[in-house]
Amino acid sequence: MNTTGIKRPLAFTNSTRVPAVPPKKFATNYAYFSRTNKKIMKAVSDRFLMWIDAVGGYLVCLNNQLTIGQARPGLNIDIPLAADITSKHARLKRQGKEGDYIIEPLSEVMVQNKRIQSPTLLHDGDLICLGTAQLQFTKPHPLSASARLDLIGGSRTNPYADAILLMSDTLIIGNNLANHVVYHGEDHQIVLYQQDGKLHYRSDQQVNLDGVTNQTAGELFYGSQVKGERISFSLEQV
Amino acid sequence: MKFTYSNGDTPLDGYTIKRGLGRGGFGEVYFALSDVGKEVALKKVDFMDADRGDNLILNINHPNLVLLYDIKHTDEHESWIIMEYMSGNCLRDVLTKHPEGLSIDDAAAWFFSIASGVHRLHDNGYVHRDLKPGNVFFSEGHVKVGDYGLSKLISYSQQYNNTRTIGTCRYMAPEIGRGNYGRQIDIYALGIILYELLIGDSPFDGESDAEILTKHLTQQPDLSKVPDTFRSAIKKALEKDPEKRYQTVVEMMLDVPAPNYQLTSGIHRPQLPEKYINQSEGKQPADSPPSTTAEQDASNPTNSIENTLTNPTTTPLTGSYIPTLTNVPLRDPVPVTPASKSVQYTPPLPDRVSKLKWTDIAIIDLQTKDRSQRFSELTSSMIRAVIGAAASTTLIFGVYLTNQNLTIVQTTQWFIWLISVIMLSSWAVLIAGKLWEASAGEESTKRLVMFSVGAGLGALQLAIGNFLQLDFSDLHSKNSYWPWVLEQWKFSAGGQPSYIHFAVFTGLLFGCCRWWLHATPARNSRYDLLAAMMFAMVAWFLPVAPQPLMPGIVVFTTLVIQFSTPNYSVAERKEFEVRANTWWQHVE
Numbered sequence: 001m002n003t004t005g006i007k008r009p010l011a012f013t014n015s016t017r018v019p020a021v022p023p024k025k026f027a028t029n030y031a032y033f034s035r036t037n038k039k040i041m042k043a044v045s046d047r048f049l050m051w052i053d054a055v056g057g058y059l060v061c062l063n064n065q066l067t068i069g070q071a072r073p074g075l076n077i078d079i080p081l082a083a084d085i086t087s088k089h090a091r092l093k094r095q096g097k098e099g100d101y102i103i104e105p106l107s108e109v110m111v112q113n114k115r116i117q118s119p120t121l122l123h124d125g126d127l128i129c130l131g132t133a134q135l136q137f138t139k140p141h142p143l144s145a146s147a148r149l150d151l152i153g154g155s156r157t158n159p160y161a162d163a164i165l166l167m168s169d170t171l172i173i174g175n176n177l178a179n180h181v182v183y184h185g186e187d188h189q190i191v192l193y194q195q196d197g198k199l200h201y202r203s204d205q206q207v208n209l210d211g212v213t214n215q216t217a218g219e220l221f222y223g224s225q226v227k228g229e230r231i232s233f234s235l236e237q238v
Numbered sequence: 239m240k241f242t243y244s245n246g247d248t249p250l251d252g253y254t255i256k257r258g259l260g261r262g263g264f265g266e267v268y269f270a271l272s273d274v275g276k277e278v279a280l281k282k283v284d285f286m287d288a289d290r291g292d293n294l295i296l297n298i299n300h301p302n303l304v305l306l307y308d309i310k311h312t313d314e315h316e317s318w319i320i321m322e323y324m325s326g327n328c329l330r331d332v333l334t335k336h337p338e339g340l341s342i343d344d345a346a347a348w349f350f351s352i353a354s355g356v357h358r359l360h361d362n363g364y365v366h367r368d369l370k371p372g373n374v375f376f377s378e379g380h381v382k383v384g385d386y387g388l389s390k391l392i393s394y395s396q397q398y399n400n401t402r403t404i405g406t407c408r409y410m411a412p413e414i415g416r417g418n419y420g421r422q423i424d425i426y427a428l429g430i431i432l433y434e435l436l437i438g439d440s441p442f443d444g445e446s447d448a449e450i451l452t453k454h455l456t457q458q459p460d461l462s463k464v465p466d467t468f469r470s471a472i473k474k475a476l477e478k479d480p481e482k483r484y485q486t487v488v489e490m491m492l493d494v495p496a497p498n499y500q501l502t503s504g505i506h507r508p509q510l511p512e513k514y515i516n517q518s519e520g521k522q523p524a525d526s527p528p529s530t531t532a533e534q535d536a537s538n539p540t541n542s543i544e545n546t547l548t549n550p551t552t553t554p555l556t557g558s559y560i561p562t563l564t565n566v567p568l569r570d571p572v573p574v575t576p577a578s579k580s581v582q583y584t585p586p587l588p589d590r591v592s593k594l595k596w597t598d599i600a601i602i603d604l605q606t607k608d609r610s611q612r613f614s615e616l617t618s619s620m621i622r623a624v625i626g627a628a629a630s631t632t633l634i635f636g637v638y639l640t641n642q643n644l645t646i647v648q649t650t651q652w653f654i655w656l657i658s659v660i661m662l663s664s665w666a667v668l669i670a671g672k673l674w675e676a677s678a679g680e681e682s683t684k685r686l687v688m689f690s691v692g693a694g695l696g697a698l699q700l701a702i703g704n705f706l707q708l709d710f711s712d713l714h715s716k717n718s719y720w721p722w723v724l725e726q727w728k729f730s731a732g733g734q735p736s737y738i739h740f741a742v743f744t745g746l747l748f749g750c751c752r753w754w755l756h757a758t759p760a761r762n763s764r765y766d767l768l769a770a771m772m773f774a775m776v777a778w779f780l781p782v783a784p785q786p787l788m789p790g791i792v793v794f795t796t797l798v799i800q801f802s803t804p805n806y807s808v809a810e811r812k813e814f815e816v817r818a819n820t821w822w823q824h825v826e
Contacts, residue, residue, distance in 0.1 A: 051245045051257035057269065153504070154378050160277055162325070184334060225244050232258070234245035 042222045044199040044235065047078060049161060052173065052233040055183045056162035059238070060171065062194065066092045068130060071158035079149070082158040083133035090130055092166070093119075099145020099168050101137065103128065127152070135164075140178050144170045148180055159238065169193060173231055188230040192220070201226060241266055242282070250310055250318045253280060260328075269323060278307065281319040295386070298362055301509045302355030304375060304384035324382060329371035329431075337438045342465060345435035346497035347505040348374070351381030353428060353494075354508035357487040359386055360421050361511070369427035370409045371434065379506040407447050408440045412455045412478050422480035425490060429475025432494070437463050441476065467495045488513045596814035597678075600760035600806060603814075604676040616672045619757075619802040620665055626798035627661035634790060651706045659699050659791060664798045666691050666748075671757020671803065685749045692748025696740040710735055710784050743780045747792070750776050756796060757803045760814075764805050770796035 050058045061078050068090045071080030075087055091104040103111065104119040110129040111120050122128070128135045134152040145168035151157065157164065165171060165180055173181040174189035191202045199220045207228035209215040220226075225234040241258035243266075248254050253270040260267050265282045272278060296306045305322035312318065329348065332340070339345065352374055359366055366373075366386045373385040411426035413419045433441050441459035444450040459476050461469050471493040477483045484490040491514050499507055631653060639652065670691065674684060703710065751773045755761060773796050774789035806814070 051269075053241050053244075053258035054260050057257055156325075159275075160325075184331070223246065227240065227244070229240070232240065232244070234257070236245055236256075 042237065043197075044220060044222060047238045048222065049159065049236040049238055050165070050233055051236065052181060052183070052231065055173075055181060055231075055233075057160065058163055058165050058181065059157055059159075059161035060165045060167050062167050064094045064168075066166070068092060079164055080158050081130070081133045082156050083131055085131035085133055090128075094145065094147075094166065094168060097145070099139070099147070101139070101147055101166070107131070122147075140180055140182075141170075141172055142178070144168065144172065144180070146171050146180055167192070167194075173233070183231060185230050188228060190226070190228070190231050190233075203228065203231075205229065207231075241268070243268060249282070249314070249316065250280060250312060250320075253278065253318075253320070255280070277323040279304075279321050279323045281321065283317045283319060295364060298358060298364075300355055300358040301380060302351045302382055303358060303386065304382045321384070322382075324375035324377040324384070326376035326378070329374040329376070329381075329435075332376065333371055333434060333438065339434070339436045339438035341501070341503075342436070342467075342495075343497040343499075343501040344503055344505065345432070346495060347499060347502040348381055348435055349428070349432050349494060350491065350497065350510070351505065351508040352383055352431065353487050353491050354510055355381075355383035355386075356424050356428065357491075357511045357514075359383075360424070360487060365419075365421045366424050366427075368409075369424050369431065371431060374431075376505075379504055381505060381508070407450050407454075408442065410451070410454060411480065413480050419480070422483050422485070425475050425484050425487065426480075428487070428490060429472050432468065432475070433459065433461075433464065433472050436465060436468060486513075487511070488517065492517055596811060596818045597760040599814045599818045601676055601678050604758075604760065607676070612672055616668060619668050619672070622802040623664040623668060623798055624661055626801045627657050627664065630660055630794035630798055631657040634787075634794065638787070638790065648709075651708045655699075655703055655706055655708055656791065658702055660795050660798055662695060662698065663795045664802060666695055667753040667795075667799050668757050668802060671754040671799075674754050675758040675760065681752070684754060685752075688753065689745045689749030691745075693741040693745030695748070696742070696744025697737050699744065700735060700737055700740040739781075746780055747773075747777055753796070753799065756799045759803065759805050761805050762811075765797065765800050767797075770800075 044062075046063045047059065047061050050060050052058070059079070063078065066078035067088050068079040068081065068085075069075065069077040069088045070085050071077070071082050072087060077087070079092070081089075086107045089105075089107045090109050091106060093102045093104065094100070095102060101122040102119045103109065103116070103122055105116050108131065109116055111122065111126055113127070113129070122137045124137070124139045126137045128137060128149075133155040135155065136150045136152055137147060138150065139147040147166040147168075149164040149166065151163065167180075171181070171192040172179040172189065173183065173192070175183055175185055175187060176189075179189070187204075189204050190207075193200055193202065200217065201220055202217045203226070204216075205228055206214040206216055207226050209218045210225055220235055222235055222237040226232065243249055243255045244258070245256055246254065250270075252273050254273075256269045256271060258266060259269050259279060268280045268282070270278055270280045296309065299305065304324060307320040307322070310318045310320065340348065352369075356366055356369065364386065366383070368385055369383070373383060375382050375384055409427040409430050411419065411423040414423055430440055430442075441461075442450055442453035442457060444453060455478070459472070461473060464472055471490060474482070474484055474493070475490055484493075488511050491511070496518070497505075499505065634656060635649070635653065639649065644652065670684075670688060753773070756766065756769065770793045774793045777792040778786065778789045
């Protein structure tokens with residue numbers, strides 16, 4: 001086989017030959033593969049799903065202005081709810097450095113059980129009712145403008161997510177109740193942040209980023225997988 | 239917590255893993271979507287006996303039991319249990335958040351739901367064997383018992399290994415150690431769970447498994463903190479002698495006060511055993527009659543804020559009516575169907591960014607090589623390039639230069655110049671190709687680098703020519719076949735090409751053609767004559783002297799480069815092609 005007389009690279013020899021069809025459990029190498037081939041990595045844009053092992057699945061929205069409406073195919077709604085509501089039921093805006101959240105009703109909207117007619121400022125813990133859907137608004141971290149919408153009483157997003165994260169500058173995953181995503185376990189904090197329109201993460205412990213070990217920071221793409229001893233998550237395009 | 243599979247994996251045909259949920263007694267549990275978008279929980283069980291499959295357990299339907307959809311075995315010797323996905327917390331999480339225990343009504347509501355599920359199992363002749371808060375789930379108001387029947391499906395030794403973990407033995411009846419037990423062990427576990435629901439702690443706790451097991455065997459539970467109405471039921475359920483315990487779940491339920499469901503944090507009524515309903519009728523009001531929402535609101539303010547946080551279905555702390563899917567009143571006999579507008583589900587298919595070529599996969603393999611290996615490969619390639627250069631120069635002389643009426647001195651000059659030009663050009667490309675063989679893309683950068691390398695090479699070629707006192711007009715065709723090139727670009731006043739001229743146009747020649755692709759093992763065929771011809775065309779269009787010798791030199795340089803770099807064999811290429819196609823299997 002070796003007719004050239006040139007020493008062949010290791011990968012050519014039979015001993016290290018990779019199986020023709022990779023076992024399915026190595027399919028995760030896909031992420032590693034894409035990271036090494038940046039030309040096919042897709043930068044994260046305005047929305048993505050973040051799946052955190054043993055914690056939950058989250059719909060993360062990056063825009064400052066979001067529409068809430070019924071989940072229907074073909075409609076471009078930022079927060080699609082599987083509920084008996086109109087296709088554009090409300091608009092959510094984030095304003096100012098502090099991150100004031102304002103809800104603008106486009107249909108019947110109640111905040112803290114009061115029907116609102118004009119844009120209304122949301123406060124931590126406010127309960128929002130849009131038709132049959134109920135959402136609870138929280139802004140857990142005092143220093144971050146990011147907020148969280150929890151689905152209450154059988155309301156659900158489509159595609160399914162446990163909560164909606166309205167990410168502004170940073171998003172903190174940790175075991176502190178003031179974090180945007182809280183997990184129960186020993187200390188470990190991962191911060192997602194935006195820089196020059198790109199999504200990055202920072203971890204206080206070394207994690208495996210798309211098959212590359214011992215990373216404490218890096219850029220995240222669609223399909224990126226971060227695996228730590230305590231927190232593991234992956235990003236998916238909506 | 240680390241999981242074997244992550245988002246996007248398809249270890250089981252037809253299901254795409256979204257995330258890990260947790261680790262149960264028998265293996266990892268994942269949240270997955272089927273191809274059409276059904277949300278399921280997938281439990282991976284290693285070494286399950288395919289023949290042992292007791293299919294009856296799959297067909298028990300009860301609102302307080304987690305539905306089992308199916309069990310599948312894969313070629314990789316994994317068994318997957320496909321079951322209902324429970325979106326809420328398990329009881330373990332709820333108890334962690336309430337270290338002081340739940341309210342009496344919540345505790346009783348959880349208990350009645352669990353007991354109803356366990357009763358159905360007993361009714362069908364099964365023993366749960368692994369009843370614990372981690373196996374009790376909450377989803378949209380329903381409390382469901384999971385992980386049942388697994389011990390039946392898994393051989394005894396496996397079960398023994400898997401269940402002997404810390405935490406599980408807290409719910410183990412004393413007779414389990416003796417190996418002779420029946421459904422009373424579930425009653426015992428129910429007693430411990432009820433105690434834990436009320437107090438927040440388990441009655442028998444200790445540092446080690448052995449300590450806990452000893453307490454199960456010897457110690458009487460301390461029931462002083464337990465509310466009076468529950469005390470006798472827990473005492474009887476926790477009897478050491480299984481004969482003295484309740485013999486059926488219904489007996490135990492009859493001794494536990496029924497909850498007031500309006501005071502619970504959104505827990506729905508269970509499907510109570512018929513026996514319980516019949517026997518409790520005369521005894522006590524099992525439930526107050528279904529109330530209207532107005533009454534519910536009146537009795538609601540006792541709800542604590544913790545409950546609101548714990549259970550997503552909690553009726554929120556409010557003074558007025560909030561319509562939810564569960565409490566919306568029916569105005570007329572026609573049932574209101576929520577979300578009656580058809581909501582079509584579109585599965586979130588990942589973007590197929592581009593079709594993968596086998597070379598993309600080969601690049602990954604090439605990245606595994608270390609520096610010394612690359613260096614030795616490069617050295618041997620360069621030695622081969624010298625041989626190739628000598629051979630091709632001889633060929634050029636044999637075919638072309640013998641007809642040009644050159645003197646001996648001129649022939650020698652041209653021979654040395656040609657051989658060095660071909661050799662140096664191919665070396666430059668070989669080095670670039672070796673450096674870039676493991677990197678894809680960044681084409682513009684590569685072209686720019688190649689342009690500067692080519693510019694340097696062009697200047698070097700002219701310098702060698704000048705050193706050899708070569709007269710370029712010897713071989714350069716006098717016929718001007720570049721009508722688009724200005725006269726002054728061609729040659730300097732003395733009839734020789736200028737350095738700038740040579741540098742710029744050789745640079746363009748290197749920058750226009752992707753030579754480095756011919757110096758990597760990941761190419762389609764060893765020799766690519768078509769590409770060589772294309773490069774020659776570029777050389778012909780560029781005013782690089784001498785013409786028409788230059789296109790010939792380019793063809794031979796390309797062939798020398800291809801000769802010097804070994805490529806992957808057909809078999810290896812096939813392998814990469816298969817891999818390139820299968821990478822996408824799990825996203826399609």
